Amino acid sequence: MITHEGERLGIVELGEVCARERARGLALFQHLGTWVATTTDPALQRLFATAAHRHAWHAQLWADRSPTIRVPHVVVDVAAIVEAGDDTDRWTAYATSLGTLIVDLGALRDRIDPDLDPSTARVIELVGADANRLADLVAATPPA
Numbered sequence: 001m002i003t004h005e006g007e008r009l010g011i012v013e014l015g016e017v018c019a020r021e022r023a024r025g026l027a028l029f030q031h032l033g034t035w036v037a038t039t040t041d042p043a044l045q046r047l048f049a050t051a052a053h054r055h056a057w058h059a060q061l062w063a064d065r066s067p068t069i070r071v072p073h074v075v076v077d078v079a080a081i082v083e084a085g086d087d088t089d090r091w092t093a094y095a096t097s098l099g100t101l102i103v104d105l106g107a108l109r110d111r112i113d114p115d116l117d118p119s120t121a122r123v124i125e126l127v128g129a130d131a132n133r134l135a136d137l138v139a140a141t142p143p144a
Contacts, residue, residue, distance in 0.1 A: 011067050018066035025059030028052070050115060057119035088143045095138050102131050 032052035039045045105128045114121035 014065075015067050018062045022059045022062040022066070025055045025057075025062060028055035029059060046115075050118060053116075053118045054122075057122060060119070091138070091141075091143045095135075098131060098135055098138060102128065102135060105131065 029052050032048045032055065036045050036048045036052065039048060105124055109121070109124050109128070112120050112124075
C-alpha cells in the first residue's frame with residue numbers, strides 16, 4: 001500500500017517499504033514452502049517450490065536494499081582490476097576486468113540449475129545484463 005502517493009520516496013519511508021516488502025516475501029516463502037510438502041499435484045509442487053525460492057530472493061533483495069551503512073571488510077582479487085596511470089591504461093584495465101567478469105559470469109551460469117537456484121540465476125542475469133551494457137559502453141567510449 002502506497003502511503004504517500006505522488007510524493008518522492010524519502011529514506012525513512014524507504015526503510016519502512018523495505019521492511020514491509022521483505023516481510024511479505026518471507027511470508028510468501030514460508031507459506032509456499034510449506035505447501036510444497038503437502039501438495040499432491042506435481043505441477044503445483046514445482047510451481048510452489050519455484051515461487052518459494054523467488055520470494056525468498058525477493059525478501060533478500062529488499063533486505064539488501066534497506067538503507068544501512070555497512071563497511072564490510074572485502075578482500076579483492078588482484079585480477080579484479082589493475083592500477084593504471086593514464087586514460088588509455090585505465091580504459092584498457094577496465095575493459096579487461098569487465099571482460100573477465102562477463103566470462104566468469106558465463107562459467108558460473110553454466111554451473112547452476114536455474115530451477116533449483118533461481119536466486120543465483122537471477123543475480124547472474126541482472127549482473128550479466130548490466131555488464132554487457134557496460135561492455136557496449138566501453139566499446140563505444142575508447143580513450144581519446
